[in-house]
Amino acid sequence: MLKFERVSKRYHETGEVLTDISFQLKAGEIAFLTGHSGAGKSTLLKLIGVMERCSQGDIWLDGENLCQAKQRQLPFIRRKMGFIYQDYKLLQDRTIFDNVALPLIIAGFSYQEVLRKVRAALEKVSLTGKEKKYPYALSGGEQQRVGIARAIVNRPPIIIADEPTGNLDPDLALEIMNLFVSFQQLGVTVLIATHDISLIDKMNHRVLKLSQGRLVSG
Amino acid sequence: MKRRRQTREINYVPPVKQEIRQTKRAGGDFIDKLLAYRDAHVFALFFSLGRLLRSPFNTLMTLAVLTVAIAIAAGFQLLVINLQPLSGSLETSAQLSVFLKNHISDADAKKLAETIRQNPDVSDVTVIGKDQALADFKSYSGFGDAIEALGTNPLPVVITVLPADNIKKQAQLEPLQHALQQLDSVDAVQVDTLWVERLQSIIALIEKSLGTVNALLAVAALFIAGNTIRQELHSRRQEVIIAKLIGATNGFIQRPFLYAGLWLGFVSGVLAWFVVTVLMLLLWHSIESVLRLYGGSFHLLFFSVADTLKLIGLSTTLGVLASWAVLQYQLRYAVPE
Numbered sequence: 001m002l003k004f005e006r007v008s009k010r011y012h013e014t015g016e017v018l019t020d021i022s023f024q025l026k027a028g029e030i031a032f033l034t035g036h037s038g039a040g041k042s043t044l045l046k047l048i049g050v051m052e053r054c055s056q057g058d059i060w061l062d063g064e065n066l067c068q069a070k071q072r073q074l075p076f077i078r079r080k081m082g083f084i085y086q087d088y089k090l091l092q093d094r095t096i097f098d099n100v101a102l103p104l105i106i107a108g109f110s111y112q113e114v115l116r117k118v119r120a121a122l123e124k125v126s127l128t129g130k131e132k133k134y135p136y137a138l139s140g141g142e143q144q145r146v147g148i149a150r151a152i153v154n155r156p157p158i159i160i161a162d163e164p165t166g167n168l169d170p171d172l173a174l175e176i177m178n179l180f181v182s183f184q185q186l187g188v189t190v191l192i193a194t195h196d197i198s199l200i201d202k203m204n205h206r207v208l209k210l211s212q213g214r215l216v217s218g
Numbered sequence: 219m220k221r222r223r224q225t226r227e228i229n230y231v232p233p234v235k236q237e238i239r240q241t242k243r244a245g246g247d248f249i250d251k252l253l254a255y256r257d258a259h260v261f262a263l264f265f266s267l268g269r270l271l272r273s274p275f276n277t278l279m280t281l282a283v284l285t286v287a288i289a290i291a292a293g294f295q296l297l298v299i300n301l302q303p304l305s306g307s308l309e310t311s312a313q314l315s316v317f318l319k320n321h322i323s324d325a326d327a328k329k330l331a332e333t334i335r336q337n338p339d340v341s342d343v344t345v346i347g348k349d350q351a352l353a354d355f356k357s358y359s360g361f362g363d364a365i366e367a368l369g370t371n372p373l374p375v376v377i378t379v380l381p382a383d384n385i386k387k388q389a390q391l392e393p394l395q396h397a398l399q400q401l402d403s404v405d406a407v408q409v410d411t412l413w414v415e416r417l418q419s420i421i422a423l424i425e426k427s428l429g430t431v432n433a434l435l436a437v438a439a440l441f442i443a444g445n446t447i448r449q450e451l452h453s454r455r456q457e458v459i460i461a462k463l464i465g466a467t468n469g470f471i472q473r474p475f476l477y478a479g480l481w482l483g484f485v486s487g488v489l490a491w492f493v494v495t496v497l498m499l500l501l502w503h504s505i506e507s508v509l510r511l512y513g514g515s516f517h518l519l520f521f522s523v524a525d526t527l528k529l530i531g532l533s534t535t536l537g538v539l540a541s542w543a544v545l546q547y548q549l550r551y552a553v554p555e
Contacts, residue, residue, distance in 0.1 A: 049463065072467075079465035089460050105261075106466045110254040150464070 001027040001158060001189045002048070007057035007067075009043055017043045019213045021057070025191060027157065030184040031218070032200050033193040035210030041193045044210070045162050048191075049083060050074050062157060079107055082151030086163035088143045090135040096122070096146050097131035103154045121153040125179065141172040148179060158189040165196060173199055181205075259473070266477035269450065277482075280446040284439055284486035288533050289493040291435040292521075296494060298428055300519050301421045314379040314391070316398050317406045320372075324348060327375040330403055334379060339394045342380040348373055374405060436536060443482050443540035447475055451548050458549070472545045476538055483537020487530035495520060 002025040009018040018040045025031055033041055046052040047059060050066050059066040062080060069077055090099050100121055104114045122128050125145040135143055144164060151159055161180065165173035177192075177199060184190045194200065200207055208218030270277045316334075318327055324347040331343045346354070351373040356365065365372070379398065381391060391409055398407045451458070461471055498505075498520060505518055521529065 051463075075462075075465045075467045075470075077465075078463065083463055089463070091457055091460060102461065103464045105258065106461065106464055106470055108251060108254050108258065110250050111257055 001025055001029070001062060002191070003060040005058045005060070007047065007059060008055050009040075009047060009052065010055040017213050018047075021215050023208055023215060023218055025158075025189050027189055028184060028187045029206065030181065030190040031192070031206040031208055032203070033191060033208045033210065034195060034197070034200060036195070039210040040213045041195075041210055042162065045160055045191075045193055048160055049081065050077060075106075079103070079154060080156050080158065082154070082156040082159040084144075084147050084151045084159065084161035084164045086166040088135070088147040090143060090146055090150075092135050095132050095134055096127065096138070099135065099146055100149045100153050103150060107154055117153055118149075121149040124152065125149045140167050141175070144168065144172075144176060145179070148176070152183065152188075156188070158191070159183060161190070161192045163194055164192060165194065165199065170199070174202070177203060258470075262473040263477050263480075266474040267481055269474070270478055270481055276446070276449070280442060280482060281486050281489065283442050284482060284533075284537075285489040285493060287435045287439045287442065288486055288490035288529075288536075291432045292490050292529050293494045293497065294428055294431060295525075296498070296519070296521065298421075298425050299525070301424065303519075313410055314381070314395060314398065315408045315410060316377040316379055316404055317408070318375045318377065318403050319405045320374050322375055322403045324375060326403065327377060330401070331377050334377065334398065337394070337397070339382050340379055341382045344378045344380075346376040346378065348375055351376060439486075439533070439536050440540045440543070443479055443537050444544045446482065447479055447541045447544045448548060450478060451475060451544065468549060471549065472542075475545055476541050479537040479539075479541025480534055481537070483534040483540075484530060486537070487533030490533065491521065491526055491529055 004021045004023050007018060007021045008016060010016045021044065033044065035041055043052065047054055048061070048066065050069060054067040057067065061077065064077065066077065091102070094102075097118055100118045101114050104117055109117070118131070119128070122131065125148050127142065127145055127149065130138065130142070135146065138146065144167075148164075151161075159180070164180075165176050168176065173196065180190050180192060181203070206218060209216050318330070322330075324345070327345050327347070331345045334340055335343050348371050352365065352371050355361070355373060379394075381394060395407050395409060398404055458471055498518065502518055
C-alpha cells in the first residue's frame with residue numbers, strides 16, 4: 001500500500017531532515033511513527049501528502065510514485081488519503097455536516113450520496129445528531145472525531161494522522177486510538193505519528209522510530 | 219467496496235483522462251454525475267452570493283465604485299448613440315443663402331423666390347427683405363449705429379433656400395448652387411455648411427476617444443473587482459488550504475470566487491443601467507429643448523434591449539475576468555504547509 005524507498009529530504013536552510021528512509025506498510029496494516037520533536041515525523045507525513053517533495057528516493061502509494069507526481073495529479077492522489085491533524089483543521093464557519101461533506105462535494109458526489117455517507121461516517125465516530133452544530137460548540141475530543149469522520153467519509157485506502165491525540169487527555173486519546181484500530185480491522189491502512197510513548201506501549205502495534213532523520217527501528 | 223477497488227486500479231493514467239475517470243469513480247451513472255456537477259455550480263452561485271452579503275459594507279463599497287466606472291462608460295456610449303443620428307440630420311440641414319443684386323426690390327425678390335421654389339431640388343424658400351435684413355443686422359451685430367450713419371440701407375435682399383430632403387451630401391448641393399448662381403438677379407450664393415462640418419468633426423473626435431476612455435474604465439473596473447476578490451480570497455485562505463489538503467482541484471477552489479466576480483459584475487452592470495437611465499430621465503427636458511434649437515425633431519435615445527444586454531453582459535464578463543486573473547496569481551501562494 002505505502003512504500004518508502006531510500007527517501008531523503010533536504011532543505012536549503014536546515015540541511016538534511018530525512019536520510020535514507022525505507023519501509024513498507026501493507027494494506028490493512030497499522031503503524032505508529034514516533035520520535036523526538038524535530039526527528040522528522042512531520043516532514044515524513046508531508047512527503048506522503050505531497051505537501052513537500054522528496055529530494056531523493058521514491059514513495060509508492062497504491063502503485064503511484066508520489067515523488068514523481070505532477071502538480072495537477074495531486075488533488076486526485078490526496079483523495080486516496082484521509083489526513084487527520086492535531087489542530088483538527090475544521091472550517092469554523094461551517095456546520096459539522098458541511099465539514100464532513102467537503103471531501104464528497106469535492107469528489108463530485110450527488111446530494112443523496114453525500115447525505116448517506118456523511119451520516120454513516122458520523123455514526124462511526126459516535127457524533128450522530130450533531131450535524132447542525134458548529135465546531136466551536138464541540139469539545140476537543142468531539143472536534144477531533146469530526147476531523148476523523150471527514151478523513152474516512154470518502155473511504156480512503158489509507159489514513160494518516162499527525163499527533164491526533166496531542167490536545168486530548170489520556171482517556172480520550174485511548175478512545176480515539178481504538179477508533180483507528182477499528183478502521184484497520186476494516187482493511188484500511190493506518191499510519192499515526194505520535195510522541196505519546198505510554199499510549200504506543202498500551203496498543204502493541206508496529207512502531208516506526210525516527211531519530212535525527214533516520215529510521216532506527218520498525 | 220468492489221467498485222472502489224476496481225476504479226482504483228485504473229487510476230494510473232494521464233491526468234486528463236483521470237479527470238473523466240474521477241467523475242466515474244464517485245459512483246452513480248453519467249446523469250447522476252451531471253446532476254451533481256450542476257448542483258455544485260448552483261451551490262457555488264448562491265454560496266458566493268451569501269459570502270458577499272455577509273460583508274455588506276465591503277460589498278456595497280465595491281459595487282458603488284464599480285457602478286460609477288461602468289455608468290461613466292455606458293453614459294459616454296449613450297451620448298455617442300444620441301449624437302450619431304444628430305450628425306446625420308445636420309448634414310441635410312445645410313441651407314443656401316442667395317444674395318441678390320443690390321437694385322433688386324423686395325417685390326421682385328418674392329417673384330424670383332417663387333420660381334426657385336419650382337426647382338425639384340428645393341424644399342423651401344424664405345425671403346429676407348431689405349428692411350428685415352437691416353433690423354436683424356442691427357440687433358445681432360451691434361453695428362446698428364454705423365449702418366445708420368450711412369443714411370441708406372446697404373443690405374441686399376437674401377433668399378434662404380432649403381434643399382430637398384433627398385440631398386444629403388454637400389457634393390449634391392453643388393448643382394443647385396450652380397443653377398442659382400446663373401440667375402440674372404443673383405449676386406452670390408453661399409452654402410452654410412462650415413459649422414456642420416465643425417460639429418461633425420467634434421462628434422468624430424468624441425467617438426474616437428470613446429474607445430480609449432472605455433478601455434481605461436474597463437481596466438479600472440478590473441482592478442476594483444479584482445481587489446475585492448483578493449480580499450475575499452485572503453479571508454478564506456485557511457479554507458482554501460484545507461480544501462486543497464482534502465483533494466480539491468483548482469477548478470473547485472476557484473468556482474465560488476468566479477461566481478463572486480460574476481455577481482459583482484452583474485449587479486454593478488444592472489445598477490449602472492439604472493443610474494444612466496435615471497440621469498437621462500432627469501435631463502430629458504433640457505436636452506430635448508437644446509436639441510430642438512437645431513431644428514428638426516430629435517428624440518433622445520435610451521438603451522435599447524440589445525444595448526442593455528450588451529452592457530450587463532460586458533460588466534458580468536469583466537467581473538469574472540477580474541476574479542479569474544486574481545485567482546491565477548494568488549492561488550499559487552495558497553499552498554498547504
